[in-house]
Amino acid sequence: MIRRTLLAALAVITLCAPRALAARSEKGIENRIIVAFKLGTPADEQRRIVEAQGLEVVDAIPSLAVLLVNAPNGQAAKARLSLQSNPKVFRADADVWRKWIETAPASVNSAPFAIEPAVAAMKALAAQARAVAEAAVPEKMAEEIPWGITRVNAPAAWGTNQGAGVKVAVIDTGIDDKHPDLKVLGGLNALDANASWADDHSHGTHCAGSIAATMNDKMVVGVAPKAELYAVKVLTKEGSGDMFGIMKGIMWTAQNGMQVASMSLGAPQAMPLIQYALQMAVNGGVTIVAAAGNDGKAVNWPGAYPEAIAVSALCPPGVTNAKLCPNTNEGISTFSSRGPEIAFIAPGVLVNSTVPLFADASGMKAYSGTSMACPHVSGLAALAIAKGAKTPAAVRSALAAAATKLTGLSGDEQGNGLIDAAKLR
Numbered sequence: 001m002i003r004r005t006l007l008a009a010l011a012v013i014t015l016c017a018p019r020a021l022a023a024r025s026e027k028g029i030e031n032r033i034i035v036a037f038k039l040g041t042p043a044d045e046q047r048r049i050v051e052a053q054g055l056e057v058v059d060a061i062p063s064l065a066v067l068l069v070n071a072p073n074g075q076a077a078k079a080r081l082s083l084q085s086n087p088k089v090f091r092a093d094a095d096v097w098r099k100w101i102e103t104a105p106a107s108v109n110s111a112p113f114a115i116e117p118a119v120a121a122m123k124a125l126a127a128q129a130r131a132v133a134e135a136a137v138p139e140k141m142a143e144e145i146p147w148g149i150t151r152v153n154a155p156a157a158w159g160t161n162q163g164a165g166v167k168v169a170v171i172d173t174g175i176d177d178k179h180p181d182l183k184v185l186g187g188l189n190a191l192d193a194n195a196s197w198a199d200d201h202s203h204g205t206h207c208a209g210s211i212a213a214t215m216n217d218k219m220v221v222g223v224a225p226k227a228e229l230y231a232v233k234v235l236t237k238e239g240s241g242d243m244f245g246i247m248k249g250i251m252w253t254a255q256n257g258m259q260v261a262s263m264s265l266g267a268p269q270a271m272p273l274i275q276y277a278l279q280m281a282v283n284g285g286v287t288i289v290a291a292a293g294n295d296g297k298a299v300n301w302p303g304a305y306p307e308a309i310a311v312s313a314l315c316p317p318g319v320t321n322a323k324l325c326p327n328t329n330e331g332i333s334t335f336s337s338r339g340p341e342i343a344f345i346a347p348g349v350l351v352n353s354t355v356p357l358f359a360d361a362s363g364m365k366a367y368s369g370t371s372m373a374c375p376h377v378s379g380l381a382a383l384a385i386a387k388g389a390k391t392p393a394a395v396r397s398a399l400a401a402a403a404t405k406l407t408g409l410s411g412d413e414q415g416n417g418l419i420d421a422a423k424l425r
Contacts, residue, residue, distance in 0.1 A: 022151035024242060025056075025097075029074050032058065033083070033094035034244050034273055037065040041088045044354070049086060053079050059244065063251050063278060068244045087127065089156075093243075093273055101203050101239040101371060102294045108286030120227060144220050144364075147316050148210065148347025148376055154223045154383075156422035163224025163382035168211055169258040169286075170375075171249045172204030172265065173239060175231035176356040177386040179205060179363060181213040181220060186232030188252045190245040200237040202359035206367055207264050209354030210375035211382070219364050220353055223379025223421065224386070229259060235265065243271055250277040252283030257383050260395075262378035263290040264307070264371035266300030278307040286383070288386055289378040291370035304341045309381070310334045312413060313348025313373040314406075324349050324368055331407070332413040335353035343396070344403060345414040346380075348373030380393070380419050386425050398424055 009355060033055070037046050047057060055069040056062035070077045076094065093117035104197055145155060169187075174201045177184040199205045212229050213222035234249040235241040246265070253261045261281065290308040293300030303310035313336040315325035326334050333349050351372035354363040377399070384398040402424045405417035 012094070022058075023195065024138050024245065025236075026240065028070065028374055029095055029097040029242065031071045031073060031082055032193045032242070033069050033071060033076055033084055033092055034095050034247070035067045035069055035092050036090040036276065037091040038088055038090050039065060039068075040138035041065060045072065045088065047204075050083070052111050055079060055357060059248070061244075061248050061251050063255055064280060066152055066247065068272075077168045089252075091273060093271075095367060096267075096271065097240060098267060099238065099240045100235055100267060105329075115157075119272040125400065144352065146210070146220055146352045148225055148351050149221060149289040151314070151316070151347050152175060152223060152376055152380060152419055152421050154379070154421045157383055157424065159227070159295060159425070161225035161308045161377065161383050161386050163217070163386045165211065166224065166227045166382040166385045167230060167258045168224070168227050168229045168258065168260040168378060168382050169232045170204050170208045170211065171232045171234055171246070171253070171261055171263045172199075172207055173201035173235045173237070173341040174199035174204045174233035175208045175229060176205040176354070177231070179209075179354050179356065180218055180364070181216065181354050182229060183212075184229045184231055185206070186338070187233065189233045189248060189272060190248040190252070191234065193297045196423060197231040199231070199233075199356055201235065201239055202232070202355045202365070203235075203239060203264070203371065204231065205355050205359075206353045207375040207378075208364065210351060210372065211262060211285055211379040213354055221361075222353075223376055224382040227379065231257070232261075237415040243274060247274060250281050250288075251276070253286050253298060254281040256284055260287045260373050260381045261287065263302060266291055267302055268291050268293070268295070268300055268331055269297075270301050271302070273303055275305045275307065278302060281309045282392050285391065287381050289374055289381060289393045291374040292339075293390060294369050294371075295336045295337055296335050297337055299337045299339040299341040303337075306338070309343045309377060309399070309416070310341045311348075311370060311373045312338055312415070313368070314345045315368045315420065316347065319349060327407070332409055333368070335368075336373075336413075338412045340412055342412060343376055344399065344416055345406065345409070345418055346373040351355040378418065380424070381423055383421055384424050401425065
């Protein structure tokens, strides 16, 4: 059974990691084991137990009483069985290396904007949002307001609430800290402690823009333009990473005062140790928002876990590309995963947001995916916290109270529906 223990109870557990942590990659993954010890097991005893099995400590998550260890070639399965029989060990699972972000079918930059009905509809939404925003805030609003920001009615909230001071971690490929629309206050590279958390892919930067691109009269603006962004790099430039790194990133958010963690990543198989990390982070006050997945089937993990707020992808009006949207009516995207775990639906098709300059010289690009829907809800969570929601449960309740179910969509497709930022209380 997964343990539901307050993060504070783990604060007394400490363990010195190796002096020099090597960058992890797929190489050698078959020999790596994640060992979770039962609470109260002293740090030195944890180390003695694994070393008695001939295992080398690679890294640690002290707050979870977890060690990452290397087994000799061909000995991992045997070592896991032996560890699992030890009364001090909670779980001993094989680490997993995989690609955690998947591109939605026909994920795009500018090509589908040639679909005239979609262009006209999104331009109309942008004009409406700009008029609302200019009336609500004194700043000049020459920058583009993406259609998704309009559809969740963020501009109507900006006069009194822009998410100021709320700490949001983007658990992803990193964030481009040199992007003129983004202000990143810090972060972690969970794969290589000696390397930067800066984005070398573009996915994390795109998600960050939808959350909190600043209102600076430049490119785009996010749902919560005054929220504080932190980059938690758990994925490589190929979008790949290991389970241990994701666990480490999740726990970093709890240990460093993050209030929201945005996770636009997932896998089709359950991973109990990731759920354990999620539970501990939620107990530590972190609201977890996750993408539902892009395979059109069941909700992927971690979104499928009850600790996460799973988000499906909404289409803009007028899109006629069947790979993206089933018809021209606003509704769930063709590719979006769906199921009873869905909490909300949010814009996830042709979402324009920030990218590093190496991805596009303009600093902006349009992507499609539940990865793009997730950060809209992460930004809305930041607005809910700025309004006074003090716990993850309170944030979830505030978002649900501000949501409206869309006509023609089932609960498995939209959960509580589409959130209206102006209705957050």
